[in-house]
Amino acid sequence: MTKTLTCTECGSGTLHPATWESDFRHGDVMLHVADLECYRCNMCGADPVFTDQIRRNQLKIADAKRVHDGLLTGAQIRAVRERLGLTQSQASEVFGGGANAFSKYERGDVMQSVAMDRLLKVADFVPGVMDFLRIEAGIVPAGWVTGAGYVQAGSIGISQAQLQSVQLSGQGVCVRFDDYRERRRA
Known part of the structure; x- marks a missing residue:
């Protein structure tokens, strides 16, 4: 059952999921980001953005910046981490960056450094690098x-x-x- 949301602006309209697009400054360039989420009132046209939508919108904006800079997106970081068989906590232990770094990278709260991005790409692409990084981090699995x-x-x-x-x-x-x-x- 879908919950009906009443517009807080006019008090009589119903809010429906909608999308919007906008341009965002990133350094010296403007990046166009589409499919940003909001709700739209069918009566007054108000377009509030709820907390869960804000988080997803932040990730879309962060990913647009990452793509422009040639960095892995949040979803790509998660895919690399999963291919390497690491939890977020284990990835932080192996690659550094702090206890919650990978959660923040994947959610788009923090953009990874160029050095971290390159390290992730090397670990994903070059066989054996993960073994070296595990040893370097002091993690020696059983066997x-x-x-x-x-x-x-x-x-x-x-x-x-x-x-x-x-x-x-x-x-x-x-x-x-x-x-x-x-x-x-x-």
């Missing part, structure tokens, strides 16, 4: 430790000798974890 302090994971090849110069070789990650942490501190 990765193969004994003698070595970690086995994914498709990046890092030998102890190559530790300071990471090379993508497709041979799997073999890192002496203790040595890796010591070199990171140096």
Whole structure:
């Protein structure tokens, strides 16, 4: 059952879902954003925007800015995170940005930095990068430790000798974890 909304402006009209479009300044350019949500009164023409619509409109505006800047949209960030098998909390732990960063990126409350955007694209595109980032974040899933302090994971090849110069070789990650942490501190 659909709830009938009475217009708060005239008190007699009925509000119906509607859309509108507008131009927004982003740096030195104007961006046109369509399909923004509101309600429209059938009597007086008032067009209030409710809280849930404001959130969706903010995301559409943020995404228009992201597309203009060549960044991932909120939906694309969520898709990358899900392809990588991460919750929002885990993504924040692996990529940084704070405890609620990915929730804010995906909702359009905060635009990700160019550096974060590139890191997400690399993690999504280059095999084995997630393994490296998990190790870098101190997250070593069960089954990765193969004994003698070595970690086995994914498709990046890092030998102890190559530790300071990471090379993508497709041979799997073999890192002496203790040595890796010591070199990171140096």
